[in-house]
Amino acid sequence: MINSMNKKVTINDIASMANVAKSTVSRYLNGGSVSEHTRLKIDRIVEKYNYTPNTFAQSLKQQTNHTVGVIVPRLDSIAQSDMLRGLDELNKEDTFLIINTYQDSNRVLAAIEKLHSQNVGGIILLTANLTDEIRQALTSSPLPIVIQGQDEPNFHRVIMNDIEAGLIVGQYIKTLSPQRVLLLNVDSNIDYAVGHDRFLGIKESLTHIPHQEIITDFKLHLTKKDSYKAMSKQQFDLVVGATDRIVVGAMQSAFALKQHPKFIGFGQSFFSETVSPNLTSFEFDFFETGKALYRLFVKVRDHKPKTVQRQVINGQLIIRESTKKSNH
Amino acid sequence: MINSMNKKVTINDIASMANVAKSTVSRYLNGGSVSEHTRLKIDRIVEKYNYTPNTFAQSLKQQTNHTVGVIVPRLDSIAQSDMLRGLDELNKEDTFLIINTYQDSNRVLAAIEKLHSQNVGGIILLTANLTDEIRQALTSSPLPIVIQGQDEPNFHRVIMNDIEAGLIVGQYIKTLSPQRVLLLNVDSNIDYAVGHDRFLGIKESLTHIPHQEIITDFKLHLTKKDSYKAMSKQQFDLVVGATDRIVVGAMQSAFALKQHPKFIGFGQSFFSETVSPNLTSFEFDFFETGKALYRLFVKVRDHKPKTVQRQVINGQLIIRESTKKSNH
DNA sequence: TTGTACGCGTTATCAA
DNA sequence: TTGATAACGCGTACAA
Numbered sequence: 001m002i003n004s005m006n007k008k009v010t011i012n013d014i015a016s017m018a019n020v021a022k023s024t025v026s027r028y029l030n031g032g033s034v035s036e037h038t039r040l041k042i043d044r045i046v047e048k049y050n051y052t053p054n055t056f057a058q059s060l061k062q063q064t065n066h067t068v069g070v071i072v073p074r075l076d077s078i079a080q081s082d083m084l085r086g087l088d089e090l091n092k093e094d095t096f097l098i099i100n101t102y103q104d105s106n107r108v109l110a111a112i113e114k115l116h117s118q119n120v121g122g123i124i125l126l127t128a129n130l131t132d133e134i135r136q137a138l139t140s141s142p143l144p145i146v147i148q149g150q151d152e153p154n155f156h157r158v159i160m161n162d163i164e165a166g167l168i169v170g171q172y173i174k175t176l177s178p179q180r181v182l183l184l185n186v187d188s189n190i191d192y193a194v195g196h197d198r199f200l201g202i203k204e205s206l207t208h209i210p211h212q213e214i215i216t217d218f219k220l221h222l223t224k225k226d227s228y229k230a231m232s233k234q235q236f237d238l239v240v241g242a243t244d245r246i247v248v249g250a251m252q253s254a255f256a257l258k259q260h261p262k263f264i265g266f267g268q269s270f271f272s273e274t275v276s277p278n279l280t281s282f283e284f285d286f287f288e289t290g291k292a293l294y295r296l297f298v299k300v301r302d303h304k305p306k307t308v309q310r311q312v313i314n315g316q317l318i319i320r321e322s323t324k325k326s327n328h
Numbered sequence: 329m330i331n332s333m334n335k336k337v338t339i340n341d342i343a344s345m346a347n348v349a350k351s352t353v354s355r356y357l358n359g360g361s362v363s364e365h366t367r368l369k370i371d372r373i374v375e376k377y378n379y380t381p382n383t384f385a386q387s388l389k390q391q392t393n394h395t396v397g398v399i400v401p402r403l404d405s406i407a408q409s410d411m412l413r414g415l416d417e418l419n420k421e422d423t424f425l426i427i428n429t430y431q432d433s434n435r436v437l438a439a440i441e442k443l444h445s446q447n448v449g450g451i452i453l454l455t456a457n458l459t460d461e462i463r464q465a466l467t468s469s470p471l472p473i474v475i476q477g478q479d480e481p482n483f484h485r486v487i488m489n490d491i492e493a494g495l496i497v498g499q500y501i502k503t504l505s506p507q508r509v510l511l512l513n514v515d516s517n518i519d520y521a522v523g524h525d526r527f528l529g530i531k532e533s534l535t536h537i538p539h540q541e542i543i544t545d546f547k548l549h550l551t552k553k554d555s556y557k558a559m560s561k562q563q564f565d566l567v568v569g570a571t572d573r574i575v576v577g578a579m580q581s582a583f584a585l586k587q588h589p590k591f592i593g594f595g596q597s598f599f600s601e602t603v604s605p606n607l608t609s610f611e612f613d614f615f616e617t618g619k620a621l622y623r624l625f626v627k628v629r630d631h632k633p634k635t636v637q638r639q640v641i642n643g644q645l646i647i648r649e650s651t652k653k654s655n656h
Numbered sequence: 657t658t659g660t661a662c663g664c665g666t667t668a669t670c671a672a
Numbered sequence: 673t674t675g676a677t678a679a680c681g682c683g684t685a686c687a688a
Contacts, residue, residue, distance in 0.1 A: 008447075010681055021659045026683055035657055052445040056393070057681035060384040060664050076409035076598075084403060084428065095446060098426045100412065117380040118423060119336075220601070248602050255604055270404075270598055273548070274576050276583055338665055349675040354667060363673055385665035388680050 009049040017045050029053065059119070066094045068297065069115035069123045073103045078269050079286045083126060083148070086290015094121075103218075105131050112137045122301050124148070124293060128191040144301035146309075148293055150193055156300050156309040158293045162197035165282045168317050169240070169264060170205030176262060176323060178238035181211035182230060184246045186218060194242050198266060202240060212236075216246060223249030231257055238262045238323075244269040244281055251275060263322040277321035284315035337377040346370050357381065387447070394422045396625065397443035397451045401431045406597050407614045411454060411476070414618015422449075431546075433459050440465045450629050452476070452621060456519040472629035474637075476621055478521055484628050484637040486621045490525035493610045496645050497568070497592060498533030504590060504651060506566035509539035510558055512578055514546060514570045522570050526594060530568060540564075544574060551577030559585055566590045566651075572597040572609055579603060591650040605649035612643035 011029075015022035018041045028034045028042045045051075059065035070087065072080050075098075087096060097120060101107035108127065112134070115123055122144040127134075130152055138145055138155060146156045173181070183202065188195030195215075203213075212234075216226040227239070227250040239254070239261050241247035247265035254261055265272065265281040272279040292311055300309060339357075343350035346369045356362045356370045373379075387393035398415065400408050403426075415424060425448060429435035436455065440462070443451055450472040455462075458480055466473055466483060474484045501509070511530065516523030523543075531541075540562075544554040555567070555578040567582070567589050569575035575593035582589055593600065593609040600607040620639055628637065 008681095011683095012681075022682080023660080023684075024658060027658085030683075032684095033657060038657085054388070054681050055446055056384045056388040057664090058683080060382070060388055060666090060680095061682050061684090063664070065384070074409070075403045075412060076406050078404050081402070081404035081428075085430070088428065095425065095442075097423065100409075100416065102413070114423075118383055252602075252604065271602060274580075274599060275602060276580065276604065336665095339667095340665075350665090351667080351669095351675060351677090352673085355674085358667075361673060366673085382665050385680090386667080388664090388682090389666045389668085391680070 008054065009051045010054065011051075014042065014045050014049070014051055018042050065119065065121045067097055067118070067120045068094050069097045069099065069111070069118070069120040071099050071101060071108060071111045071115075071123065071125045071127070073101055073127060075100050079267060079284075080126065082268070082286035083290035083293065086287045086292075087124070087294045088290075089287070090291050090294045103128075105129060105134065108134055109137060112141070116141065116143070122146075122297060124297055128194070129189075144297065144304070146293060146297045146300055148289065150191075151197075151310075154308065156296060156305075158289060158296055158311045158313060160193065160284050160289070161312050161314045162193045163200055165266065165284075165315055166198045166201030167204075168201070169266075169282050170201035170203075172317055172319075172323075173202065173205050173209075173238065173240070173264070176238060178209060178236075178262070180234070180236050180238075181206055181209060182227070182236040182239045182250070182261070183211060183213040184216050184223065184227060184239065184241040184250055185213055186242045186246075187215055194266075198242060216249075218243065218245060220245060220249050224253055228253035228256065231259060235259055236261045238264070240264045241266070243267050244271040244279060247271070247279060247281075248275055262324075272318070272320065277324070280318065280320045280323040282315055282317045284313060289313045336382065337379045338382065339379075342370065342373050342377070342379055345373050393447065393449050395425055395446070395448045396422050397425045397427065397439070397446070397448040399427050399429060399436060399439045399443075399451065399453045399455070401429055401455060403428050407595060407612075408454065410596070410614035411618035411621065414615045414620075415452070415622045416618075417615070418619050418622045431456075433457060433462065436462055437465060440469070444469065444471070450474075450625060452625055456522070457517075472625065472632070474621060474625045474628055476617065478519075479525075479638075482636065484624060484633075486617060486624055486639045486641060488521065488612050488617070489640050489642045490521045491528055493594065493612075493643055494526045494529030495532075496529070497594075497610050498529035498531075500645055500647075500651075501530065501533050501537075501566065501568070501592070504566060506537060506564075506590070508562070508564050508566075509534055509537060510555070510564040510567045510578070510589070511539060511541040512544050512551065512555060512567065512569040512574045513541055514574075515543055522594075526570060544577075546571065546573060548573060548577050552581055556581035556584065559587060563587055564589045566592070568592045569594070571595050572599040572607060575599070575607060575609075576603055590652075600646070600648065605652070608646065608648045608651040610643055610645045612641060617641050 011022050011025050015025045020038055074080055099111040101111055125147040127149045130150055148158045151159045185199055186195045214226055214230055216223050223246045231253055239250045241250055244265040244267040247263050248271050265279050268283040272281045296309055296311055339350050339353050343353045348366055402408055427439040429439055453475040455477045458478055476486045479487045513527055514523045542554055542558055544551050551574045559581055567578045569578055572593040572595040575591050576599050593607050596611040600609045624637055624639055
């Protein structure tokens with residue numbers, strides 16, 4: 001192991017040390033027919049120098065490679081890092097080239113181009129939002145591509161069942177019999193799955209219950225400001241946020257105003273178990289989602305299915321203290 | 329842009345379309361001497377087909393490349409993702425190959441080997457802990473390597489000034505005049521910079537103040553259990569944790585026990601501003617740390633300094649509600 | 657079973 | 673200024 005790192009040993013070196021042709025070594029390496037005798041000879045040398053093939057030469061020759069570009073909107077999120085962990089979990093021989101776009105769709109476009117110029121063997125795109133430019137770039141790519149996050153009809157994808165999530169939360173809301181509900185949503189142009197799908201069932205459950213919907217932002221301090229404004233005008237006994245992060249912002253506003261509504265969030269995050277009270281939240285298993293993504297990617301890459309693949313991940317409602325009778 | 333993606337155009341294609349030799353195209357691409365006439369000819373073709381060079385062929389030829397392996401203990405942490413952002417910020421032409429080791433030192437070793445077999449041009453290692461095996465692997469590598477996190481004398485490194493941090497926090501603790509202090513530390517064998525350095529100054533400030541030190545863990549539920557045990561035996565009026573995460577665990581225990589000590593943490597995390605009360609914490613700027621890391625890496629790679637490089641990052645104490653007079 | 661020879665896309669050397 | 677040619681490390685027809 002140590003030696004191998006100092007001066008890259010090539011297939012030629014191995015060949016000459018073993019007194020065989022390099023093609024023999026190549027066959028040895030790739031499971032071709034080699035006699036027992038030479039096999040043992042080469043074994044020793046390869047072992048001794050801990051030979052590893054030059055991946056550049058391999059990729060160049062084979063016109064394909066096992067590097068997969070993964071475009072991710074952010075890294076400091078349990079959802080994203082769990083998905084990456086899921087990818088790692090199933091992966092044996094691929095290398096992931098992770099590009100963080102910092103939630104900027106221009107960077108997504110740049111990332112797609114960069115990955116192409118790097119000759120990756122495929123792309124996995126985690127995203128909340130696809131622009132037409134991005135769709136265009138993806139469509140014109142010859143690479144196997146799988147996306148996650150939005151239900152885009154023309155792309156192989158893994159999506160979260162946000163519609164069902166909203167329905168389940170809606171049902172649960174009814175059992176709480178709230179008097180006045182505050183909905184903290186996000187712009188559906190920024191994230192359709194969240195802003196639209198996720199809230200369909202919730203709104204339906206509120207047809208006969210007084211409620212107010214506010215469009216806020218994923219950023220904590222904006223959520224804090226927006227919710228504070230709403231909650232100081234009138235008091236709510238239930239707050240439903242599009243994400244856990246948003247709910248945490250609302251919690252702080254509520255505490256500042258000495259209000260104690262119930263809270264429901266979405267997502268699997270640090271927050272649900274670090275805030276007091278612990279947060280009732282609809283959670284998806286992003287680790288499994290990552291595994292599903294990888295499986296789908298491999299399928300697309302290796303079998304080139306003719307029909308567009310679509311896989312849906314379900315989640316579950318985890319009830320914690322924040323919707324218990326008294327939480328102050 | 330679109331065309332380029334469909335069928336990789338090579339330097340040969342360009343050459344034959346322009347009726348020149350491929351070596352001429354190569355010179356054109358790399359700033360060699362080309363006549364005005366042929367330059368224009370090639371310009372058009374390259375533009376039209378949006379030619380980009382095959383990076384594998386380039387790396388193979390040049391025996392070096394611009395891929396830098398980044399080994400990171402975890403991704404779902406502001407500290408880590410801010411450092412990565414810092415790397416991105418300064419980088420122009422390098423590609424980062426990020427490997428998450430999930431805080432497992434065996435995976436670090438595997439990552440180092442994998443990166444070598446991938447022929448990366450260098451390694452940046454973010455770590456809390458170096459084993460002898462890892463030191464050995466790094467030492468025997470011919471690659472430029474920079475580490476962050478531990479003050480390892482034999483490696484080029486960027487470290488956080490944990491000693492000074494402890495002193496500053498120690499000074500601040502004195503101004504709070506606590507009666508009984510609980511220190512929640514971690515095993516210095518697991519993270520020396522944190523477990524040892526960070527607590528030097530703190531302990532010094534407590535020579536005349538009753539205090540108890542407990543060795544706990546980075547994991548939230550363990551911290552919760554350990555701190556609950558300690559706090560149910562006797563009451564503390566100040567809790568100092570090795571990290572914000574640890575303090576959050578202690579906070580939950582305290583609330584469960586209806587105790588309201590002051591809290592001080594370390595680190596720059598989601599937690600400090602999402603828990604109530606907001607957490608007083610000693611914070612480092614990990615974005616700047618990432619930039620410093622990249623600068624140091626480039627320096628090491630391009631200039632191969634003979635002496636071991638060591639750079640220290642300072643932080644500052646941010647005072648929030650958790651050490652205010654009354655926090656309940 | 658083994659070896660020779662060629663090509664993958666690029667850069668570099670050397671003549672022309 | 674140009675172009676033919678070799679070389680990077682590997683895999684693979686094809687021939688022996």
